[in-house]
Amino acid sequence: MRRHDARTAAGFLAPFGILFALFFLLPIVYAIYQSLFTIERTGALGLGGEEQVFAGFDNYVDALQEPGFVDSLGRVVVFAAIQVPVMIVFALVLALLLETASARGVPFFRTAYFLPFGVPGVIASILWGFLYVPGVSPIVGALDQVGIHVDFLGGDTVLLSIVNIVTWEFVGYNMLVLVAQLQSIDPNLYEAARVDGASGWHIVRHIKLPMVRPAIVLTTVFTIIGTLQLFAEPLILKPVSTSISSHYTPNMAAYNEAFSNNNYHLAAAEAVLLALVAMVLSFGFLRLIGRGGDRR
């Protein structure tokens, strides 16, 4: 039986609790605090020195009035709208294929799909960058030879090229989560269904998909949160693509605001806005699918 012992529990929770408070809760509070202030220069021509003054929601208004930042928010939302379905459907197809009776070489394929998860995003982006740049890329070269001319780094395509990099990195991980859940299904269910005359497709549709639902929900939420943080991939592609500005994503905009323009207060407001969008979208999604579904 559990011991009703708050003091012992506190002892076990203390190390994590202190770190969580210092490096998770405090930064959030600090960002909100910082976002409510601004730097004002005093004296003639602003030479009299700097002073931190309360600004209310001015920084938020500034951030939302700056077309660059609003565009970047819109861009990652569009990016997420493409990335999330691509990621989940691809991972699901791979997981289902690996778990069919017809599959062969399963350990090899599973490992091959999972490998990119071990490659840091920046290195994956450098790699794919070489595969996108005409002149170096064997892919662009091969397509040219058969008369297909693609510009992976153009204004219309570069976002899709980033989708490809992120997909390459994380599909294997999401696939593994789904495979793990598929393997926890009682195989007798399939036998029973088969006896009842269910086809392979029926088993997928009526047994496998409903049973992996919690894993699909989990991977979707993590993918939503991950896509909104988009930073490394476009940053690495920026030197080779003229279509990527320094405000391409909210994270790039906030980083730029803080370290190029030294406007930490505006950057803090942008960081808070990004966190808000991430929470609204992920909780919104949970809400949406929560009706009648698996609830905690």
Added chain:
Amino acid sequence: MTDTRVSPPPTSEAPPKPREVRHEPRRPTDSTLRSRVLVVGGLAIAAVYFLLPVYWILVAATKSTGDLFGTSGLWFANPRLLDNLENVLTFQDGIYLRWTLNSVIYAGGGALIATFVSAMAGYGLAKFWFRGREAVFNLILAGVFIPMTALALPLYLMLSKVELANTYWSVLLPSIVSPFGVYLCRIYAAAAVPDDLLEAARIDGAGEFRIFATVALRIMTPALVTIFLFQFVGIWNNYFLPLVMLSDPNLYPITLGLTSWYTFAGRQPELYQLTVGGAFVSVVPLMIAMVVLQRFWRSGLTQGSVKG
């Protein structure tokens, strides 16, 4: 996630394979043969997609700067892998090795402490009742939803104030916090660590921490390995946090170091080859680790999703 609904967690041992049952020899008919060709064909095409960039970097790492741009990326040309590797390891007085060591310190040290701290908290939440326990747990869970990059900027400002920015600590300390680890540990401890065993140890007069360290930790090992791996890869692959925190190249992890070479390559073309070679060297050990440790990934992932 009430504890009663948690089924016994699978261990790291491979679960009994239900698939074997389905593989029992059936009469090979035309339709099973056709579906096998389709399935394996699909799997193979996907494998090409995932392995092509890996193959490309293997080939590219053997080339000179000239051949990197002048020859087909899909086949070797005047392979000189060892020369290239030597260049990578000796450039700028061997700073690459320093970056590797830094990455090992950040990822290894951070993941180790994160795992231990998460295990304590998860165990505490699973095995002791106190007022507001669920509220505490939900607060920690909410942490999973906060984008880490949104925390990095305010963290930098905070750590600058106490003069900890641009130190090892600035990357190491934030990496220790793993809400997901606490979540996994709580579920695993609740399901796998028997209360009777703890009670027996108490009757023997063992202290609470001692019981945790000698009894509970051992039972929780499969979950701990999973958390360690997740955290290790997460920290190793992290870019935004060190980018924000560090300005001294001697403190850079590999991700940041290689990117700094890549950024300068426009002006100094031989850096392209160094970037490619350095990326190759950094990717290989991690890939080997992914393959060798795969069964641990799966066991822990089931934990995370099935009960989510």
